[in-house]
Amino acid sequence: MKGPLAKTAILLVGMYVFLKFVLPLVTAPLPASLIFLYLALTLASAMIFYTMSGGSLDEFMGPVGRFLTGSGQAGVAGTARILVFVVFPLLVGWQTYTRLAPSDMPPAENRTIHPAPPGEFVGLANPYPTTPENVMMGKGLYAAFCSPCHGANFDGKGPAAVGFNPPPANFSDPGTIAQLQESYLFWRIKKGGVGLPVEAMPWKSAMPRWEVELPDEWIWKIIMGEYDGAGQSPRTWEEEE
Amino acid sequence: MGYKKIFNVALGLTLMVTGVGASCVFASDPPPEGGAGSVAVRLFLTEGAVPADDPNAAVWNTIQPAEFKLAPQVHWPDRIQEVTVKSVNVRGIHNGQDLAMLLEYADPSEDAADAAAIEFMVGDKMAHFAHGQEMLQVEGGDVNIWYWKKEHGKATDMTAKGFKTLRPQENQNVSATGAWQDGIWRVVFSRPLQTGDEQDVQVTPGEWRNVAFAFWDGEIVDGAVKEKGSQKAVSSWWYFRAEPPPDNSIYGYVVLGIVLAAGFEFFLVRKIRRGNES
Ligand code: HEC
Numbered sequence: 431m432k433g434p435l436a437k438t439a440i441l442l443v444g445m446y447v448f449l450k451f452v453l454p455l456v457t458a459p460l461p462a463s464l465i466f467l468y469l470a471l472t473l474a475s476a477m478i479f480y481t482m483s484g485g486s487l488d489e490f491m492g493p494v495g496r497f498l499t500g501s502g503q504a505g506v507a508g509t510a511r512i513l514v515f516v517v518f519p520l521l522v523g524w525q526t527y528t529r530l531a532p533s534d535m536p537p538a539e540n541r542t543i544h545p546a547p548p549g550e551f552v553g554l555a556n557p558y559p560t561t562p563e564n565v566m567m568g569k570g571l572y573a574a575f576c577s578p579c580h581g582a583n584f585d586g587k588g589p590a591a592v593g594f595n596p597p598p599a600n601f602s603d604p605g606t607i608a609q610l611q612e613s614y615l616f617w618r619i620k621k622g623g624v625g626l627p628v629e630a631m632p633w634k635s636a637m638p639r640w641e642v643e644l645p646d647e648w649i650w651k652i653i654m655g656e657y658d659g660a661g662q663s664p665r666t667w668e669e670e671e
Numbered sequence: 672m673g674y675k676k677i678f679n680v681a682l683g684l685t686l687m688v689t690g691v692g693a694s695c696v697f698a699s700d701p702p703p704e705g706g707a708g709s710v711a712v713r714l715f716l717t718e719g720a721v722p723a724d725d726p727n728a729a730v731w732n733t734i735q736p737a738e739f740k741l742a743p744q745v746h747w748p749d750r751i752q753e754v755t756v757k758s759v760n761v762r763g764i765h766n767g768q769d770l771a772m773l774l775e776y777a778d779p780s781e782d783a784a785d786a787a788a789i790e791f792m793v794g795d796k797m798a799h800f801a802h803g804q805e806m807l808q809v810e811g812g813d814v815n816i817w818y819w820k821k822e823h824g825k826a827t828d829m830t831a832k833g834f835k836t837l838r839p840q841e842n843q844n845v846s847a848t849g850a851w852q853d854g855i856w857r858v859v860f861s862r863p864l865q866t867g868d869e870q871d872v873q874v875t876p877g878e879w880r881n882v883a884f885a886f887w888d889g890e891i892v893d894g895a896v897k898e899k900g901s902q903k904a905v906s907s908w909w910y911f912r913a914e915p916p917p918d919n920s921i922y923g924y925v926v927l928g929i930v931l932a933a934g935f936e937f938f939l940v941r942k943i944r945r946g947n948e949s
Contacts, residue, residue: 457920458877464924471931478938498936499943519932526928530921536711536879536910578745578752589752593742593906595710624799624806632806633797633881634908636746643748 438476445472464529467522541596542629544609551617556650568655571648576656579636584660594636601660608662615653615664620646709737711910712882714763714770714874721764721771724848726857731773736760739884741904746801747834751902755779755888759906765913770874771861776886781851783822784889784896787858791815791872792881792908793830800883800907802831815872817860819847821889826860830870842868864913877915881908 449465500511558564573582579598581588586600599606607615617625623635640649657663715734722728739761743754760775774787792798796812799805803814816829816837826847831837844866849858864874872880884906887898898904 457923458918460924464928468928468931471935475931475935475938478935478942499940515936518936519929522932523925523929526925527921530924532915532918534713536912578743578750590742590745592740593904595907595909621807624804625808626806627808631797632809633792633799633811636742636800636907638746 434476438473441476442469442473445469458530461529464526467525471522539631541631541634542627543596544614545627545630547614547617551613553611554613554616556612556616556653558647558650558654560654564651565654565658568651568653569659570655571644571652572655572659575640575644576652584656596634598636601656601662604662607657607660608665610665612650612653612664615656616646616649619649619652708740708758709761709909711879711912712737712761712763712772714765714772714911714913716876716914716916717764717766719766721766721769721861722859723769723771723861724846724859726773726848726850726859730764731762731857734762734764736762736775737909739906739909741884741886741906744885744901744903744905746905747804747901749901751898754886754898754902754904755890756886756904759884759886761884763911763913765864765874765876767864767876767916769861769863770913771859774856774858774860774884776856777854778851778856778886778888779854780888780890781821781856782889782891782896784820784887784891784899785849785851785856786818786820786887786889787849787856788816788818788885789860790817790883790885793870793872798832800881800905802834802837804833813870815870817845817847817862819849819858819860821849821851828871840868840870842866842870844868844871874913876913879910879912882911883908 446465446469449460449468453460497507497511498514500508572580577588578590579588579594580586580601581591581598584601586598586603588598591598601607618637620639620641622639622641623637624632624639626632626635644652653664717730722730737760738758740758741754741756743751745752755778756776758776762773762775764771772789774789776787778785790800791814793813793815797806797809798812798814800814803811805811811832813830813832816831818827818829819825820827826843826845828840828843828845829837830840845860845862847858847860849856851857862871864876866873874880886904887902888904889899890897
């Protein structure tokens with residue numbers, strides 16, 4: 431067994447070095463998924479090649495093995511066998527092509543929309559009571575500072591919304607503020623797009639860092655006005671548990 | 672024989688892993704985000720010279736433009752709620768040495784203070800689209816801004832890292848020419864792909880990078896310039912790429928894949944056959 435195992439290992443290492451380091455010297459590097467597929471094919475071939483006894487393999491493969499060797503087959507089964515044998519390599523070839531074919535589209539970026547907030551913002555409660563006056567004040571501040579992007583109707587369709595990618599959040603959509611606690615909004619409004627962690631791609635966000643312009647009191651009241659105007663209510667601690 | 676069993680189990684596992692690996696490879700990528708408008712500018716590869724200072728060169732008409740919507744700059748003070756330039760059509764071309772980008776946009780009047788700018792991230796560090804402003808959890812990099820103003824008649828190659836840090840660079844590597852006709856500005860920016868200046872964006876064919884745009888309507892209204900400084904039309908980051916030359920090595924890989932798969936089949940069948948004979 432020592433021989434075949436060592437040979438298999440050498441073959442695999444050689445193949446890996448070739449795919450990973452030698453080929454990129456002359457062409458573009460291969461995606462990891464293709465290197466993996468090729469190595470797996472090589473390993474499977476080597477193991478079959480070095481199996482001491484074919485008989486045990488036959489037992490192991492059973493009817494699949496009989497189908498593949500074509501023993502005693504004719505007609506439909508024979509044709510199916512040839513098809514399988516032709517289609518499998520073509521499939522691998524086609525996959526290689528689609529993986530490597532030059533794409534006209536930029537790479538897909540998976541932006542986390544609701545990342546975890548920093549610890550100091552978890553569980554804060556709105557210190558201001560939900561009185562009609564406070565809600566009114568919040569709506570007024572919203573109209574002045576937020577509506578150009580998030581829209582007078584809280585739908586993310588303000589006059590300045592079009593230039594930005596990602597677009598301003600649509601608060602009337604149940605997927606945004608209704609999923610969040612007030613403390614989360616307090617964090618997002620205070621620190622803005624630039625306060626996001628790396629997985630949320632802060633460099634792309636147009637959401638302003640309002641702490642440099644608005645006092646905390648205004649931010650808490652804007653949150654009230656925002657939920658009221660959008661017809662949503664904040665997620666509470668009880669729901670979280 | 673103990674070895675045989677071990678080997679068979681190992682073979683089974685390998686086949687399973689191959690299957691899983693193959694299904695990973697076969698799974699397709701999610702589509703990129705982005706609604707109406709374009710998401711990327713592609714600088715098409717040409718042989719010969721790029722139309723570096725000719726906004727009306729015939730070759731521009733052969734290139735499909737990318738369209739980006741623009742917003743009034745309401746992200747930081749001083750804000751502006753209404754701007755003249757609502758969208759821009761962008762075309763790009765390169766020849767492996769130099770690149771040129773044409774910005775085409777509507778502006779009803781030709782004014783001395785009309786201006787346009789293209790912004791890029793520099794190097795590998797991410798930078799915020801608003802002048803590379805400070806990010807709180809991520810260490811940001813510089814932005815490189817190519818600025819053209821009608822009354823200057825040329826481009827200025829600039830650097831910023833944060834608000835109020837924008838300044839012209841020591842090495843000026845960008846040129847620009849604008850032509851206004853019938854309410855349309857056509858401004859062409861050009862530069863070598865690589866400049867060797869670490870303050871500049873370096874453009875490598877085949878590599879996606881980020882790009883953003885800004886425009887100022889310099890019309891005089893009530894004795895003052897309508898849009899200036901932070902009061903402008905803006906976009907946030909979109910993508911751009913200088914197209915790579917066609918790569919034929921892909922066919923070599925296709926052949927390699929087919930040979931490996933066929934070899935796998937060959938060994939499999941041969942082994943089972945031998946087993947049957949013994
Ligand atoms: C310049 C445009 C702009 C302005 C003005 C603006 N926002 Fe935003 N806002 C955005 C963008 C873009 C996003 C989405 C990206 C992100 O999450 O950072 C966003 C996201 C948010 C979110 C996160 C929603 C979620 O589901 O995670 C909240 C909350 C928010 N904004 C509140 C406000 C409030 C309150 C104001 C006014 C004080 C305001 N915004 C003003 C652009 C803006």
